[in-house]
Amino acid sequence: MSSTPFTGLGTKVKAAYTKAVQSGAVRFTESEIEEADDEETGIPFEIRFAPALQKKPTAVKEEPADKSARPDPFAPPYVEDLYVTEDTLVEEGETVGEDFVVLLNKFCVTPRHFLLVTKEFKPQTSPLSPLELIAAWQIVKQLGAREKHLAFFNSGELSGASQPHKHIQFIPLSNGIAPFDNFINSNKPQNPKAPFQLPLPYANFTTLLAPPPGQDLSMYFASTFLALLDLMIDHLRRTSLSTPDAPAIRLSSLSYNVILTESYLHIVPRTAECYETDDGTKVSINALGFAGMVLVKDQKSLEKIKEVGVLKVLSGVAYRPVAPGESSEEVQDA
Ligand code: B4P
Known part of the structure; x- marks a missing residue:
């Protein structure tokens, strides 16, 4: 594998972003951030209010109803x-690699929001490959030397x-910290290699990232991510999808969000795309919601979320966590 994939990416993203805003290729939307700290967990949630996004063209409005007939903006x-740039990652000792291209997000609310896209079409519902995880991790690591970044991945129709x-997405964290960093740090297990569940009112699975020096990164990310997915699938089997004659759970039919920083991978399986308030207001939640940053596009949704609290919103679109009396170890050991 190229030892320094995406060399100089931070500088390239900055230059491309400045040019793209000037030319109108990127449509940056202004937003305001409301702090919505959760008292019990101490998680400093953010609600980003971007009313102008209501005018953003959506795939549904502008494009054919048949998804396969829609143009692919990433081709x-x-x-x-x-x-921005492109690179190929090759597994240790292998000649076959994976080609990636980095593109700016055309509709950003955070400056320099960019996407790592597979050059060949691959479905968003396919699990992240070791090379995709390595590329994403190398990118957050490289950019983090100057400015902390967070990567996220939405997979499945409810995600x-x-x-x-x-595509995997990247945003810079202007205050240098992701909302879940401290909570993860204070709830990490004694065994740093063991995946774990955070004490939250929805099912979630986290693993700390610390590839041992000298270990093949591809093997490391393959086994680390698989262990996390296994835990998630097993949890779903035990909680909501567990009738004796239920068909086997296929990952490609599940919806889940992945959040990746330099030091952890966090995944959350989804039951719904939108949180619906008691008066029928719908708020779409993507992986950034589960990274602690919820986006709202109208005043009514903003007020409702502030009223019910972000954790309740997130619980409303995710699976229940381990039941009382059922330890997370029981789930892990299955
Ligand atoms: P997806 O995984 O498919 O969906 P998404 O991030 O939830 O964005 P969505 O498109 O549903 O937009 P939304 O109004 O909810 O990602 C597709 C990505 O490709 C998006 O980033 C999209 O903007 C981008 N894209 C679409 N067409 C493109 C094109 N032709 N060329 C290049 N890129 C293209 O949210 C609007 C934006 O706000 C999204 O970028 C979203 O990621 C971001 N966002 C959501 N919550 C946020 C938060 N809390 N803070 C900062 N940004 C946030």
């Missing part, structure tokens, strides 16, 4: 001003994803 030829071509 070449790329819009010149959205293109908040709108584009079917496989």
Whole structure:
């Protein structure tokens, strides 16, 4: 594998972003952030209010109802001003690799929001491959030397994803910390290699990332991510999908969100795309919601979320956690 994939990416993203805003290729939307700290957990949730996004064209409104007939915005030829760079990652000792392209997010509310896209079409519902995880981790690690970044991945129709071509997204964290960092740090298990569940009112699975020096990264990420997915699938089997004659759970039919930083991977399986308030207001939640950053596009939703609290909103679109009396170890050991 190339030892320094995406060399100089931070500088390239910055230059491309400045040019793309000037040319109009990127449509940046202004937003305001409301702090919504959760008293019990101490998680400093953020609600980002972006009313102008209501005017953003949506796939549903602008494009054919048949998803397969919609144009793929992540396929070449790329819009010149959205293109940042590309690279190939090759597994240790292998000649076959995976080609990635980095594109700017055309509809960003955070400056320099960019996407790592597979060059060949791969479905967004396919699990992240070791090379995709390595690429994402190397990127947050590299950019983190100057400015902390967070990567996220929406998979499945209830996850908040709108584009079917496989992509992982990246945003810079202007205050240098992700809302869940401290909570994860204070709830990490004694065995740093063991995946664990955070004490939250919805099912969630986390693993700390610390590849041992010298270990093949591909093996490390394959086994780390598989262990996390196994835990999630086993949990779903035990909680909501557990009738004796239920068909085997297929990952490609599940909806879940993945959050990746330099130091952890966090996944949350989903039961719904939108949180619906008692008066019928719907708020779409994607992986950033489960990273502690909820986006709302209208005043009514903003007020409702502030009223009920972000944790309740997140619980409303995710599975229940381990039941009282059922330890997370029981779930892990199965
Ligand atoms: P998906 O995984 O399919 O969906 P998404 O991030 O939930 O964005 P969605 O498209 O549903 O937009 P939404 O109004 O909810 O990601 C597709 C990505 O490709 C998106 O980033 C999209 O903008 C981008 N894209 C679409 N067409 C493109 C094109 N032609 N060229 C390049 N990129 C293209 O949210 C609007 C934006 O706000 C999204 O970018 C979303 O990721 C971001 N966002 C959501 N919550 C946020 C938060 N709390 N803080 C900051 N940003 C947030």
